[in-house]
Each structure stands twice: as C-alpha cells, then as structure tokens.
Amino acid sequence: MSPTSDKINEACGVFGISIAKGDSRDAAASVYNALFALQHRGQESAGIAIRMPQGLRLHKGPGLVPDVISARDLERLKGASAAIGHVRYASDSADAAPMNTQPILVRHASGTMALCYNGKLVNSKALRLETETRGGIFQTSNDAELISYIIVREHLRTNTTEDAILNAMHYMIGAYSLVVLDDHKLIAARDPNGFRPLCVGQVGDSYMFASESCAFEALGGHLIREVEPGEIVVAENGELKSYLCGIHARSSLCMFEFIYFARPDSILDGVAVDLARRESGRCLARRSTTDADIVIGVPDSGMASAMGFAAESGIPYAVGLMKNRYIGRTFIQPTKDERERSVRIKLNAIKAVVADRRVILVDDSIVRGTTSERLVKLLREAGAREVHMKISSPPFLNPCYFGTAIPDREELAAYNRTESDICAMIGADSLQYLPCEDFHVMMKDLKHGFCDACFTGNYAVPVPAT
Template identity: 45%
Template sequence: MFDKYEDECGVFGIYGHPEAANMTYLGLYALQHRGQESCGISAADGMRLRTHLGSGLVADVFKDDEIFNKLSGDASIGHVRYSTAGGDNIRNCQPIAVDYARGSVAVAHNGNLVNAREVRNALEEKGSIFSTTADTEVIIHLLARSQSDSLGDRISEALRQVRGAYSLVFLTETRMVAARDPHGFRPLVLGEVDGAYVVASETCALDLIEARFIREIEPGEMVIFDKNGMTSYHPFEERTPSPCIFEFVYFARPDSTIFGQQVYQMRKGFGHQLAREHQVEADIVIPVPDSGVPAAIGYAEEAGIPFEMALIRNHYVGRTFIEPQQSIRHFGVKIKLNAIREVLQGKRVVVIDDSIVRGTTSRKIIKMIRNAGAKEVHMRVSSPPTAYPCFYGIDTPTRKELIASSHTIDEIRKYVTADTLGYLSLEGMLEIAGAPKGAKGHFCEACFSGNYPVKFPRLKSDDQLGLF
C-alpha cells in the first residue's frame, strides 16, 4: 500500500431535478477520489425517503437500472466514504437514514467531530441506542431529541452541541439542507443546473453534470432548499475560518476550485516555491504520480530543469491484491509504479512528492529509481514535514507513526536513502496559498505545526493510541 494520508469523504446533493438520483451518481463518480470504501444515495419524492448503500466503488454499488428505479424523486444526496471515524463496517456507510417522530431524515457527512465520544457517552447515559460507530450518528440523535418546531432550528440546535469539522447534507421527504462548520475545515460548494440547486464537496462534481458554480457555502452557514427556493442562515457563533491546507496539497482533485482558489495552480505554485527554497544541480525533475505532478511541473519551470515522467502509475490497482507466494521485493510499490530505465539511466534526478508520512514508500521509490540507473536522487517534498495527526476528517496515522514527529530532516533523508532532502517551508506554503503575512488561523495547518484550531477532549485512550 502507498504510504499516504487516506482521502476522507465526499458529499453531494441536488434539489429540484427530475433525475436527482442519477445526477447524484454522477456527482459521486467525480468525487470518488475522496473515498473508495463505500458509497450511498438517498432520494426523496415528497412522500418517502429511500436509500441504497454498499461497500466498494460507485460503479460497483450502483450497477443496474433497478436500483435507480427505486430511488425516484426530485431530491437526492450521496456520499463516498473512507473511514475516518467508526471503521469500515458496512453499518457505517452513508448517508445514514432514519425514521423518527417527525418523519425521515438522511445525512451525509465529510469531516470529524472532536467531541463525538463525549456527546455519545452522554446520549447513551440518557437511553440513546446507536446502530453505528460513526460520529455522524451523534448528529442524528441530537436532531431527533430537539423539541424545536422547524427543521432548520433542529439541525442548528444539534450542530451547536458538536465541535470539529463538518460539511453536511441532510435530506427529508421534502427538503434538503446543507451546513458547514464555523471554521470551514472541509470544502462545500453551491451550484445550479436546469433550475435545480446542487451542493458538492468540490467543483469537479459540478463540472461533470454541467452545473453552474454559484459560490461556496460559507463557514458557519446553513442553507435550506425547499419548494420556495433557497434560504440561507448563519445560526452559529462566528469563528476564524481555518480551511484545511492539505486539501491543496493532496486531497482535492487538481481540476477543482476550493476555498476560492484553483487546486492545480496552487500545487504548481508550491513547486515553484520549493525550487526557490531547495535548488540542486540535476538533469531531470520527475514526479511521484499522480499527486506530485503539478508541483514537479512548477519545480522544473522555476529551476530550469527538464521535466520527465519517469515513474508510470498503474491506475487499475485496487486497495488489496494477492502477492505471489515467491516474494518479490517491494511488491506493493512495484505493482503501482514502474520506473523507465531509459529516462533515468545515468541521470541526476530530482523526485517530487507531495508528502512523506511514514517514509516507507519513499524509501522504496528511491531504491526503484536507483535500480533503474539514476546516478543521484534528490528528494523534494511540496509540503512541510507532517508531524501531527489530523482530527478534522482525515485518516492519519498516530503521531508516533509519523516519521517527521521523531526524526530530523537529515535522519529522514538517511532513512529514505536520498542524496539530499528538502521540504517546502510552512512560511513558503502559506505565502503561496495567500495567507496574510503574520496571520494565524487563515488555514488549518495543524498536521505541520500542531496548532489545532478546535481543541478536543484528551481521553486516556488517546494516550494509549499514541495520539499525543
């Protein structure tokens, strides 16, 4: 397996379209990079809410017309998932759909609630019974317990009791609601197609269905879609926005625009800055595909060194595979990447990757490049050292597993066997990303700095897991 942060989740919703479920399917297809473990769609026809869930990729879970015949209606929400909280049990697939005293509701969530265990424990003491281990179910229980008359009030009352990251889409029999946490950790955009409103984690989902981008859902905003149109509220206490800068580094698709900026251009900018900070004499610049490509282009442009694609990725490899009984060294990396000897032979190579997590994959890639005949291998990373885990919707290793948390840059260089190693500085990254000089909190960069915008309860089990 690749030594990478795992993608988190993607959400999509559409209100007022005669083929809502089909459009949601396409939207999830565009967001597949954000989660590959499971997916689901809920649809509403004004009277009933119906849901179809399954483990696997979107095309595998929704593979026949019969499924869509059951998902009738002009409103629909969907979700692609990689488990960030709750594990990969089939019960944790989303949207989570329930019936309660006021009707039916389904919810799709991108993010992580830092106080989910606290709230869950309190609810269980009052008699609540949970059917999943996902933190998203906490929101549903809080919503169901609310005595408020309006759906908007019930949702806002529930969300005021949780802390952390959430880009959410709710669906009832007749309405759709989108909400984003006050810090705006995760992206959520608003669009329109054929008179129908669309919300999605990224603009690439709007592009696929030819929807017009309107704007981002703002941090702390809740938008209700019903037969009267769209109504916007800001029911939460205002906070300093802290959008996740790692969305630009790795998670978002390069053709998306998030947080008001184009991802591909941002990654190229990181590459330009990396070259300014860590120049080296070399013959070629190569990326670790696919996420390292834009930064490598930027580095090559700035350094005036030719760009080459010397590592070729196999795009048809799943998350698991059967290894041959007779061991092949570095099989996990080789099945996903192959080096072109004719490009690398006798060359001084700069290899660009977006991040180093544990360092094991970087070590194998560098050995592969050397075995293909490279004379020198200089590794450059288009983000700062990742030394802290994320609690806001990314599946990261514990801190003790992050190589940068306990090793100097030179120690990491020796471990990955590079001739030289250079990381993009945090200051350089924030400058390219557009953070005001000296500003604190314009982006969440906790995985690099340990400065967490939302504090979380420190439980004994966290110490045992090595989170601190």
Template identity: 55%
Template structure:
C-alpha cells in the first residue's frame, strides 16, 4: 500500500449522434480522469456492431497516440477506462474495457469499485464450468450479465437482474452492439454522471471529464439506477433505487479532482470547508498556512480563511516525476519525497508553519515532509489533517486493505505527532468530515474511520480475493 490511499478506476462512455470522433473524445475524457487510475488505460469503439479495443499498461498518453486513435475508427459508441488496482496483480489482462463475446453478441464493460461477494460468485461460476482470463470484478460481472441475458428481454434488464446478485461498490459503463449503458450500485459508493454534447450523451466518473470536452452536465446517475442510451434517446430503470446512500467520503477529501462537482457538491469547496472546520477544531498560533501539494492545498486555503493566518507556498512540486518513480523499498520511498517536493526555505525560514494534508496512512512520508520543512528553517511545524484517522480496512475499492499498515491503529495521536516530528497534530473529527459536503444529495460512507460499514462485509479482508482456494 502506498503512502496515500488510492481509488480504483475512472470511466467514460459516449453515444454519438453528432458526427463526433468518439475515440478522440474518449481519449480526452480519460486524460481528464487520469488521477483516478495510472496503471492502465483502454478504449473500445463500436462501429456498426463491430467492437475494436486498444488497451495497455501505462498512462493515457503512453497507451495512445495519433496512430492508435485513428486505428480505433470513428464509430457511433465508445467506452474508456483508466485503472488503479488495490490488489498486487498488475497485469495487462486486467486492463479494461473488457470485450466479451457471447450467444447474444458482443459486450464491452468497464468497472469502478469492488464487489465484496466476488469470491462466492466466482466459486459458483467456476463450479458451473466458467473459465476466467482475468482477476478483475468486471469479468465476473460480465459473465453473470451474459447468463442473465438468456432469459431477459434486453441487455439492460439482464443488468438489472445481475445487480440483485452483486454486493459492494460498482459504477459501470457498458456497450452492446446498439446501446450505451451506465449503472451505479444502490449505495452510490462511486460517482457517475451524465453529460451531453449537442444530441450526444456521455457518462463519466467525474464532471471534470465533461468540462474537458465542452459537454453540458445533465445530472448524476442515481444510486441503483441503470441508464440506457440508444437511437431513441435516454431512459432509465430504477428497480434498485431508494436505498440509503453511502457515497465514499474520500471522493471529497482526496480522490476527485477539485474542479469536479459530485452529487451536487463542489469538491473544491468541500475541501475548503474541511480546512475551515480544522481551524475551528484545532486552532494554533502560527505565521503561515501551507498545504502539501496537491491534495492539501484547498484545505489549507480554508484553514487560512477561517484562522486569519496568511496562506502561502511552502513547497515546489516536481511535475516531471510520474508514478513509475515511486519505488517499493522504504529507503527509495523516503528519497522520492525529497525529489518530488522541494521546500521553499525563503518562505518558511524562522516561521511557525501550519502544514495541511488530507491523510496519514503509514506516517513515513509525512515525517519526511516535516523533516524537510525543519531543514529549510521552519521554526515550528503544526500538522493538520483534513480527515479523521484511518482505523479500518476498506472493502469498496480503496486500497486501505489491512489495519497492520495503518499508523493510527498502532499509535495514539500524541505518539503519531512525535513519530512524524511535528510540534502539534490535529485530525478532522468524524462530525467535521460529515459537515464538509453539505450540498451533496447523498449520505456518506465513513467506514474507514469508524468501522461502520453500510453493507455486510467479510469478517477478514483476504490479501487477494481472487486467489482463494476453492474447497471441495
């Protein structure tokens, strides 16, 4: 697990009625969603019922160039996917979209989230003769949809039937020969929205992708809703709507791009609200408020507004270091912090600094950042975190997989303060984190902080849910 929690994937889909180049539009949308997944990227294009897919490991501009975009063609429908996997399986076979051929035709699917009952579903399917080529949830979901389609009157009804069997987090984009389909789990763990370019509809994980295309935001997909776009326009099925929602609170704390609006709430202002509440809950006398780039900047601005302490830059971020630079050994991780973030000595020397970040997972990175500020001449460093302490694993698509990796499970707040070398440490309260997104239409999941899971989860998180042995 890295020094920051990661979310699993970003999705996009488009139904073209305006002569758009769907592969190019999808490429640009995935570029806007790159923050949601940097391990692989893929685009599938439907041209007259023939689906062509290109996908590979790497960032969007590494996977696609002008030649590959042109090769995908200019079909009527397309879906795209960027992936981050919370498991250790970094394999090309797991990159999405997945394209499946079955008795009713061809199906392409992209998935964001994590299904908690996948081991049981996989076991049942394997006993029925199923053979799987990947270790991602999307393949199992597609297999169940294909089986349900044999008795359902449409692909969207097959998806509705499939949703009865799925437990956990899933936002989906799907493409059949003639339809573009999107769905969101009944709790709405992961975001998904609807946009429109002229007469062409599109789906995206975040509104920032719509903005990048010049698309108009229509609305969010409701938790439990299945939305279908075909030659007759847009319609939806709401068989699974109406349950208590549980949008992941970390979409507002860290995952989503600041310029996105999720279920009615601006991410930028939610993070500023977090900073304001932090200043109320953990005031301190200081000369400068600064954020850890980039995740702590908005909250730092809110802290400054509320406290009256001037806001300023304390670090310069090296923009030319990608994820591939982050190494696995502890020493390499520690060195990467200094190379990625350079402390501005002229700005912090002799000053009492409030340093704001979104979270502390292991504590190592935070300790290095504090040490860098002190080396640059900061007189005091007061750490403020715009979320509560991580205390429990996440089963819904975030790579907080084990309590053994969480520093808050091993140390008290005072001990963490001493461990990272700060003069003081303050976390946002549970009440505070629930107050940051008052404009949101949905209730929030806070299980990683409280252990209050909105649905039934396994007693123990397996290291890899796909490699559990089937018992006879």
C-alpha cells in the first residue's frame, strides 16, 4: 500500500512511429523514449514491436520501460522502418498475468500484424464466446488478442488492414484506442465514443500516434491533431490518410484523463490538461466559504488545482507535502505498522509550512478514503491547526466499464455516505467536492463531449447490469 494506492488505475499508453524516407532517426529508440514519457499510464509491463525488412519483431515483458528494454535490446532492434509500443496497467486482476503484455503479434493469411490498445470493450465477453464457439483459441485473457482476432477475421473479406479495422469497429462496443503495425502501414484507430485519448504527431517528416501529446514533445516533435472518435488514420510512405467508420455515437472522452491520468503537459481533444486542473481549483474556490492561511496540493495531480484555488481565493499557495520520488514499485511494507509508516516515507508534511496554520488541502479524488485520512492525520501531526479537504472531482459512485480499475461500489468512500460522513471518516474539519455541473463549464473548449459516468451513472453505451 503506497500513499497513492487509493488512486484508481488507468489501463495503458500506446505509441507508434513511421519513419519517413531520409529520416535517420531510429524507430525503436523513438518508441523507447516515447514510452518513458507515457510511463505514468502503465507500470506493470512494457513492449515494443518493430518492422524490419525480414518482417515484424516483438520484444516485451513485465516491469517499467527500462526494466524491459535495455540498451542491448535497442541495439538489436535498430534499423526498423516503423515501430509501436505499449505500457500497461491491468484493469482487473485476471488481466494482470504476464501473458497479457502488449503489443500482440499475429501472423495471418494476408501477412503479419502487431497491435496495442488502451481501453476495454463492454461486449468482450459476448465477442469472445462467439469467437470460441467458431473454433477460435485464445492465449491471453485481454481484449487486445480478441480485437486482433476480429481484425484478422475481417481481413479475410477485405484487401487492407485499415478496411479490416473499419469492419471490426462495427462489432466492438466500448473503449479502444488502437495502434496497429502491419507489413506496410502504421494505423491508429479510436472508438466512435472516443473514450480514450489518441493523437497524431510529427517529428521531422515522420508521423507518430500516441495516447498523449507529451510523447511527441519528448521526441522533439509536435502535436498535429487528435484522432477523431470513430476515425482511422493511416501513415504510409510519408503520407497520412483518414477514414471514418460512420458509426454515430455520443463522444465521451474520459473525464478522469483531466482529473488524474494524463500528464499536465499533454493536450487532449484541444484542452491543456494543466489548465483544466487549474480551472478545477478556481471552480472549487468560487464555491468555497472556507477561511484559511494556506492552500497546499497533494503531489502530483492535486498541485495544479491547488494553484488555481489559491489564485482565485487569494489565499497563499504553499508546498506543504514533500513526495519522495526515489521509491520504486518494489518498496515492500509487510505489516500494518510498516504500511502506516510508509506514508511518511513516501509523502511527508513540511512542518515549517503547515504548523499552526489553517490548511486547505487540495486533492484530485477520494476513492476509498484511506489516503485522505492518512494525509489529514499527517498534517495534524505536523501541527496544522485546521485541515479543510477540497476535491477537484465529484464523489465517485459508479463502476467504470471502459478500462479504469475502480474498486467495488461498497468500497468507495462516497457509497451510501453523505459528504459529512466522509468528512468525519477522513478526520477533516470540512470537505468540499467539485460538482459535476462545474465540469461542463470547465470543459467548454473540449472539441468533443466527455464521459462522467463514474460520477453520474450516465453511460454513453449500454453497460452490463450490476
């Protein structure tokens, strides 16, 4: 249990690059650097697939990007004309098995294809059953193999991988941002709802696709535009081609990308993540009646909201919590006492800042409430006179079916509790959430609509009964 173990998990980051003729950059090294920039989207496994003159090759495994891809590996993978890569969080425990690492590489009647994916299909159970009853055999339990299977099946009726993907999109319901590599092309596809982000970038004359634009900047490139919901973009021979699947759906970019998942230096569907987070703090401040001496943010995703709150309220911003950035995932705390102490090792209050002050503490969300409770305690033990908790998202009440691992409803702090119950549970002097309606104001510049179903229960596609 880390101080951030109470956070919900995203389910992956994807990247792909097609090297233009005459561009000397290395595809595998580019993927490696881009995956570093996307590491926040998944830390359980990483992988890369490259296109060499002899065909597609795969390298993947469990762990962080540098654990999986060494300098020696990069040397071996040198000379590719295109490559794709993936970092993964498993959205459920069955998905966490090593066999589920991506990319997936499949050989089929018309060639070879590697695929990586971010999201979750709502109808995967039915699709899997249908495939199995026709004799299909799966080696993994995740949707990436299922999607590959459907694309390959459709490829038997079409001439190109992009046509096969266009056909496959008519069967798949839910969240999927795909990056696909075949023997000639690099292809990106985004589900008709656009649940997960996917964008197009350029470095030199080479085109790239990524979950977030921060990956392009890590390579010295830039964002061109988003892959639109329901769109397929193909990079081949230094050109981009676009196709629309023609399925009309309510556009629904995951709200949690702005609250917590995405890096602040990314731009998603036209909105800068950092500015959205600052605006959430401003919105909270406009509704706040709390008198306090300082505003502090929980590192890292609560910081921008805290700055926005401070700017709007006129209450000074301060750094009151220090995060230890050098603890890896292998840090183990076997006993309850050790787990309690680990909060201080990973995140500590700065006494000189908070002692004898009335503190406004801004965080991005409360999931189970355990982290908030520990942070309030930490600040009080450091001498804070009052601790007022401000949350830059509404209360979590509903499960997510689109690739975000949210605990069972009964485990959620907001389930069957009022705000004052939650406030008492975490031991704060007051608690304020950002109401859903403020998101609509905050997100007015978003190119498409957004999903807020885990707060409202208003799902953009039919979901399984719970």
